[in-house]
Amino acid sequence: MTMTAPESSLPRDFADLEPFVAYWAGETNDIRWDRRSRAPMEQIRRFYDAMLPRADEALTYLEQFPLGEAPADATRLLCLLLSLPHAAMAVEFHRQPRAAASPFPHGMNVAKGPWPQGW
Amino acid sequence: MTKYEPEMQKSAFPKLTEPNGLDTGPIPIEPYISPEWFEKEREQIFGRAWLCMGRIEQLPEPDTYIVKEIEVRGVIALITRDKADKVRAFHNVCSHRANMIVQDSAGKGSRFVCKYHNWAYRNDGDCIGVPDRANFFNLDIKKCGLTPIVCDVWEGWIFINLQKVPEVSLKEFLGPFGEAFTNAPAPSAEHAFNVNVSTMKANWKTTIDAFCESYHVPVLHPDTVGATFANDSNPYSRPLSGHARGAHRTMTTFGNPDYVPPEHALVERLAYSNLDLGNTLGANDAKEIQALLDHPAINPRRVPNWATEIAWIFPNFLIFYSPGGFFTLEFWPLSVNSTRWVARMHIPKAKDVRQRFQQEHHNCRMAEIFLEDVGNLERQQRAMESGAKTEIVLQDGEFMLRHSIETIRKWVAAKTVREALA
Incomplete structure (x- = not known):
């Protein structure tokens, strides 16, 4: 049996972000929020540091598709990109994974929004 | 109730409690912790008041x-x-x-x-x-x-x-609030994302109170939102106007006009790079936003640096109008010390991926702020129940809480709804 490198699940120019897909390309707002809340700070920081310099380029790339009509690889990139604001809450606001003295787990959830990749 | 006197509202931070006909004394804690009191609210308030279910656009x-x-x-x-x-x-x-x-x-x-x-x-x-x-x-x-x-x-x-x-029609129940907010626009009412809190361990009034005073914002939410609600000219986030309106009440909160995302907040900067900072909900229908800004009861003093007009519809429903649109909060008691609540953030459907990115940042931030409140309020409820204090004290900027509790006490005592509304 021959081993071949798995194809990137992201658009080719963003293939280097592949290691982050499994955890950070959560399909819903609520999943993205929950994953960030559970991650240790080092993991959040690694994703933030890798995604932030590519964010504007990713936004520009995604602008070619009408929202909600992008192919699977671009949709995955969008989900990954949408985890960046979640990571930023920890890095830019709290300087820790979650707000000080806020409960976790908690009975709060974010329901579907009026947008693609918002559910 | 004393009628609102315009001349009292001339200073930068108008007095709110006494001009609205309210006392200034301490408030008993009993209504926040007593099971017997809760039973009275169940009958006298939730059994008799008109209860807001939300917008017609949900149908x-x-x-x-x-x-x-x-x-x-x-x-x-x-x-x-x-x-x-x-x-x-x-x-x-x-x-x-x-x-x-x-x-x-x-x-x-x-x-x-x-x-x-x-x-x-x-x-x-x-x-x-x-x-x-x-x-x-x-x-x-x-x-x-x-x-x-x-x-x-x-x-x-x-x-x-x-x-x-x-006992009374909806019109009579809404009274002066209904008159003042006739024709208030509801931009993007057909779109919302919800933040649901299935249960939290605090009395419903403990919970709703926290959303109706801005005094706590710079303290409890220093990193997430504090800097947008206070600056050197208003370090304690004093309200800019406030009105008792029958059983209901409204208040204008301060928005820091100098706020820009801090240097290190690179994602926040990216998210807001193509938007007016005052317009935190993103691009909305311009005509509806203009109608909102022009409405005489929303930011009634026409101050430039306002962040929100909070409309508290008795007993448990809040509408937050802002220069970017509106959102609602509703608080449903489950027991004397547990509450379910729902935030409906009305936002426009994103037109492009940059707006979608900004909306995710906006709603992340709202969820973080709400979670800071949840932790804080559960601690407060436990402390209230400790029996250490029998009263709380309120400052002038907390006048909405005072008007709420006075209205609740009135409804609990009143034999008829008309008497409660008098």
């Missing part, structure tokens, strides 16, 4: 419905819109063996079938089908309709009343 077309649970009254309300656009409310209970009929929270359909024995109802409440009807005993199907709940719509807001015959 987006004919033959749609929503189900709303009012736990404090043990009621599950089925709210329907029929082909002629009439909005009605019913108890979601089958006339056969009193089972629950509709099991989802919203949907489309003109008829409802009970999943127990297939009894069927139209969305005007009529019973339209009883399987094996011949085997019942003199069953009069005309008397087998859904049990109605009194329902009315004001300016696109749906209200129900759980009295069989409400």
